[in-house]
């Protein structure tokens with residue numbers, strides 16, 4: 001009997017990677033999933049923070065897909081290593097701050113290392129030619145295979161017939177005839193295929209698999225880098241970009257104002273890292289202040305914070321300022337009017 | 348070998364980090380060992396049991412209170 005071959009499938013949580021894994025499993029290959037956590041993944045996070053999102057099923061789609069397929073899933077923390085991909089992408093950014101091509105190369109390269117360490121035979125991705133303008137054009141496919149070092153061990157079952165045969169096909173580990181030739185942005189072939197496999201529940205993220213394809217998130221990241229003068233970041237920085245209103249009235253500081261209770265609770269966890277403010281005379285959200293502030297700036301920030309409290313129309317409210325060491329003092333300020341909080345302050 | 352019980356502090360971590368930390372910790376344990384995971388992200392109540400189901404581990408108990416979520420699992424055969 002021929003040896004059972006083993007493949008690792010990059011599982012994003014979306015439909016394409018789910019189908020790609022399924023196609024290969026149907027051919028008798030042992031498949032396990034791998035998912036890379038860059039810190040920017042759409043999975044998790046916001047629904048964990050925001051109360052209003054708690055009504056939605058807050059499942060992790062990658063785990064859910066693995067469970068539907070009946071395969072193991074290995075989630076790999078690549079937060080540190082991913083920095084060099086995002087900070088200096090060789091192939092540049094997409095429409096927003098998404099370095100998709102470099103990201104794909106990086107992930108396939110990590111998968112290549114993983115198959116070597118775990119004695120697997122090849123790698124599967126759900127890529128479809130022409131689906132994404134930046135990373136999934138026909139000319140980019142060989143770049144990912146080559147620069148990741150995976151070469152002909154990278155199989156894309158969804159569009160394999162439009163690409164040169166890979167080792168799994170040439171060696172007969174999989175039957176090329178049973179692979180597919182999907183191209184373009186239409187989702188119809190995938191939806192049809194899902195139906196044939198009896199898959200009727202799946203997630204179809206609109207922009208992509210991570211926050212870096214989001215216009216507003218990207219703007220906050222660019223603002224962060226500009227303010228600190230370099231492109232570095234820590235996990236806490238990029239988490240905080242997902243939370244609250246970000247308001248930068250002056251180049252040297254910004255405020256992060258909780259939009260609801262869940263966010264307020266999340267921001268509480270950062271009170272040792274930032275000066276924080278809240279309105280103590282009226283109900284109002286917690287705000288973190290990021291930057292170096294003069295006494296005048298603090299007063300200015302307090303007037304912004306007051307704008308988001310229930311006393312916004314009063315002549316004067318109390319704002320309590322809490323230092324990182326927990327010491328507090330309260331000042332009286334006049335809340336800014338709606339017109340005084342300029343639109344361009346909103347990052 | 349005597350089964351052991353360990354505790355993993357995953358407070359303040361957001362999903363999927365508690366799952367990743369659980370996964371890494373379980374790698375160091377043996378079948379039959381127990382792990383208590385203490386978290387603050389409610390998403391773990393969904394994700395850790397899902398992770399256990401697909402990887403053959405057993406959830407012994409889940410509880411929550413005071414904005415903390417505690418899951419006790421038993422490591423399955425590897």
Ligand code: SF4
Pocket residue numbers: 098099100101103104135207208209210211212213
């Ligand atoms: S959308 Fe994000 S995770 Fe997906 S390939 Fe692009 S940069 Fe990578």
